Amino acid sequence: MLKFIIVDDEPLAHEVITELCNMIPHIELVHNCYNAMEAMQFLNENKVDFMFLDINMPKLKGLDFLKTLSQPPKTIITTAYKEYALESYELNVVDYLLKPFSFDRLVKAVNKVSESSALITTTKEVAETSTRFFVKGDKKHHQIDLNDLQYIEAYGNYTKLFLKNEMIVSHEKISYYESILNKDNFLRVHKSFLVAIDKIKLIEGNRILINEHRIPIGQTYKSNVNKLYNS
Structure with missing residues (x-):
């Protein structure tokens, strides 16, 4: 069962989304x-699998709110404004629904959440129980040894995996790797960087040195970085 919240300043929008989602058996509205x-307060205290998020809200807009979350749940944007689509996808949203949307269109968006959640669960099990996993890039599947992985850099909708002796461009986003890699071994230190903790040579000011x-x-x-040496 996938748990979700609705974030929207319009009560009617809550009614519509709730009514449609009640027809989908494997999801549950929790707030x-x-x-x-x-929403920020709720997410600080509770874990959900995804959220429906409106853009045009008072005080703090939906996309600005999404930018404040270091580990946001999967997000389906629901809005009447099509001009924010590009910016939304740069924030790794799962789908972008224009109001008013049909039941079929909402189901398609929810299915994207379900598929990505299943993929992450399977891959995470592999990543946490093995020191190796495969990465798709350049029409090939590269086998990665976690002991060789030094850091990961966001590269648009792709990522660069920096290994001991090579660099591989992956088709996955950095948020994907953050979700599957063991948090005891890998740390997000910047919106564009995820590093292997045991490869850090030194921390100086606002910089981390890994080799050169x-x-x-x-x-x-x-x-989060400060916790490495203040724990």
């Missing part, structure tokens, strides 16, 4: 949020 601040590579520390992730 209705009528502004971004309410200098990796920036994002302000949002600085507290």
Whole structure:
């Protein structure tokens, strides 16, 4: 059962989405949020699999709210404004629904959440129980040894995996690797960088040194990095 929330300032939107989702057996609505601040508080205290998120809300817009979350749930945008689609997909949203949308269109979006969740679960089990896994890139499947993986850099809708002796461009986004890799071994230090903790040579100011590579520390992730040496 996939748990979700609705984040929208319009009560009618909640009614419509709830009515449609009640016809889908494998998902469960756990909370209705009528502004971004309410959603932020709920997500700080609870874990959900995905959320329906409106864009045009008072005080804090939907996309600005999404940017504040270091580990957001999978997100389906529901909006009357088509001009934010590109920016939304740059934030790794699962789908973008234009109001009013049909039941078929909503089911398609929910199925994308289900498929990605199943894939991540399967891959995560492999990544946590094995030191090797396969990565698709350049029309090939590369076998990655986690002991050789030094850091990962976001590269548009792709990622660059920097290994001991090579670099591989992967078709997956950085959020995918953050979700499957063991958090005891790999740490997100910037919106564009995920590093292997045991490969860190030193931390100086807002930079991490891994071999000759200098990796920036994002302000949002600085507290996580500080825990490495303040624990």
